[in-house]
Amino acid sequence: DSWEWPQGVGLYGLIRLWQFTGRGELRQLVENWFAARIEAGLPALNVNTTAPMLGLSILWDKTRDSRWQPVLDQWATDVITKLGRTPERGFEHHVSDKVNDNELWDDTLFMAALFLASYGQASGRRELIDEASLQFLVHTRYLADTETGLWFHGWTFDGRHNFARARWARGNAWITAGILDLLDLADIAEPVRDFLLGVLTAQVDALLPLQASSGAWRTLLDDPGSYEEISATAGIGYGLLKGYRLGLGTPAWRDAGLKALQAVIANIDASGTVLNVSYGTRMGHDLQFYRDIPLQPTGYGQALAILCLSEALHHVEEGKG
Numbered sequence: 001d002s003w004e005w006p007q008g009v010g011l012y013g014l015i016r017l018w019q020f021t022g023r024g025e026l027r028q029l030v031e032n033w034f035a036a037r038i039e040a041g042l043p044a045l046n047v048n049t050t051a052p053m054l055g056l057s058i059l060w061d062k063t064r065d066s067r068w069q070p071v072l073d074q075w076a077t078d079v080i081t082k083l084g085r086t087p088e089r090g091f092e093h094h095v096s097d098k099v100n101d102n103e104l105w106d107d108t109l110f111m112a113a114l115f116l117a118s119y120g121q122a123s124g125r126r127e128l129i130d131e132a133s134l135q136f137l138v139h140t141r142y143l144a145d146t147e148t149g150l151w152f153h154g155w156t157f158d159g160r161h162n163f164a165r166a167r168w169a170r171g172n173a174w175i176t177a178g179i180l181d182l183l184d185l186a187d188i189a190e191p192v193r194d195f196l197l198g199v200l201t202a203q204v205d206a207l208l209p210l211q212a213s214s215g216a217w218r219t220l221l222d223d224p225g226s227y228e229e230i231s232a233t234a235g236i237g238y239g240l241l242k243g244y245r246l247g248l249g250t251p252a253w254r255d256a257g258l259k260a261l262q263a264v265i266a267n268i269d270a271s272g273t274v275l276n277v278s279y280g281t282r283m284g285h286d287l288q289f290y291r292d293i294p295l296q297p298t299g300y301g302q303a304l305a306i307l308c309l310s311e312a313l314h315h316v317e318e319g320k321g
Contacts, residue, residue, distance in 0.1 A: 003037050004096065005111050006280075006299035008051025013303030015055045017310050019062070030059060038071060045078050046094045051111040054118055058185075061122035069123075076119050079112060080131050087157050090138040098282075102157040104142050105283065106171035109135060110178045117186035129186045136182060137192065140199055149202035150221055151175050154283045164284045167221045173235025175203060177307070180242050197248060204249065207236060208256050215263030219278055219290055226291050230267045231277045233260050234304035241311045254315070261312050264305050277301030 011030055018026035034056055043049050053075050060068040084092035086102050091112055093105035113135040120128025142155035145167065152162040153171045179200045183193060210221050216228035217236060237260025243249035244257065267275045277300075278293045 001037070003043050003049055003052055005048035005051040005107075006303075008048075008054060008111065009300040010303040011052055011055035012058075013306035013310070015058050017306055019058075020310050020313055027059075027063075030055065031065075034059070035067065038067075042071075042075075043096065045075070045082060046096055047083070047091060047105075047108050047112045048095045050075065050079060050115055054115040057115055057119035057122055061118070072119050073123070076116060076123075076125065076128055079116060080128065083112070086138075088138050088141070089134065090142075091135055093154070100283070103283070104139055104155045106139070106143060106151055106153055106168070106174050109139055109182075110174040114178060114181055114185065117182050117188075121186040129188070132182065132186065133188055133192045136179070136196060140196070144199055144203075148222070149206035151203065153281075164286050164289065166284055166287055166290050168281065168284075168290055169217045169219050169221050169229050169232030170235065170278065170281065172203065172207065172217075172221060173232040173239070173304070176200065176207070176239030177235045177242075177304075180239050180246065180248070183248075184242070184246065200243070200248075204240065204243070204253060208252060211256055211259060212263075214266070215259035215261070217260075219293065220287060223287065223291070227276070227278075227295070228263075229276065229278050229295075230264060230274055231298070231301040231304045234264045234274075234301075234308040237261050237264060238304065238308040238311050241308070241315060245311070245314055258312075258315075261308055264308050268305065272302075273297045274301040274305045 014026055014030055053072060056068055057072055060072060084094050086092050086104060090104045091108050093100045093103050093108050113132040116128040117132035120126060143151045145152055150167040151172050153166045153168040154163050179196050182188060211217060212228055214228060216230065216233040218226045219229040220226040237257045240253040240257030244254040269275060274297060276295050277298050279296055281293050284290050
């Protein structure tokens with residue numbers, strides 16, 4: 001019942017599944033959740049408490065239910081006027097239990113910027129789409145590793161460094177999925193769109209050779225000794241399959257996405273629980289920190305698997321797999 005980022009990602013997965021299947025009970029489940037949480041009172045604004053708004057904005061775009069627009073309007077305005085900013089106007093990765101001053105994290109783009117793009121497109125508020133574009137550009141400047149094409153987990157303007165320089169798998173998954181969802185959710189200005197597609201292609205070119213024989217990626221992408229991690233595998237697989245379906249990627253993207261899909265399916269137990277998901281991950285100051293994050297079932301692990309499986313259904317529907 002918490003209004004937080006794991007629930008936000010979970011709701012996004014369920015809404016995407018509802019869009020594909022049209023199952024009325026999914027829509028009812030999601031609408032009941034939002035209605036109950038809004039009636040109970042929403043928490044304070046931060047990056048992670050913005051995550052549930054992405055699903056709500058898509059729900060409102062499809063249903064135009066009058067209950068949701070005032071909430072969405074106010075939250076979007078608060079994001080662009082009240083959320084903490086770094087130099088160059090990036091969103092500081094403030095969360096419910098920690099203020100990360102002057103820090104940029106991969107996660108921010110998926111948790112906050114996608115909502116602005118989605119709701120900006122649905123409501124006609126162009127300033128929200130422009131803000132989302134700015135966030136992707138600023139985060140790319142400081143988090144994309146020009147040497148490899150992969151992304152670092154974070155950056156701090158205090159000392160100007162990338163912490164452990166961790167090329168963390170789930171952080172990269174937020175980017176693979178996030179760039180494609182950004183381009184899918186809103187009309188992004190052509191120069192920004194072309195730039196981000198170049199960034200995405202460089203990332204995918206680096207990701208494909210790092211995929212394990214199982215189809216999974218490791219929690220530190222370029223560390224063969226770190227464990228295989230399924231939430232990242234699902235997120236990357238979702239992005240690769242979606243990119244191919246949208247005509248933005250090559251057949252190699254589809255092949256790697258289908259391998260990732262098999263790894264995800266192999267890690268779903270008889271109860272439907274997604275296994276081998278790393279727990280919520282704070283910013284690490286050394287690489288061992290990431291190797292030691294425990295594995296356990298999580299809401300976002302379930303949701304990323306749902307996104308990957310739902311995207312795979314598109315390929316089956318279209319006779320592509």
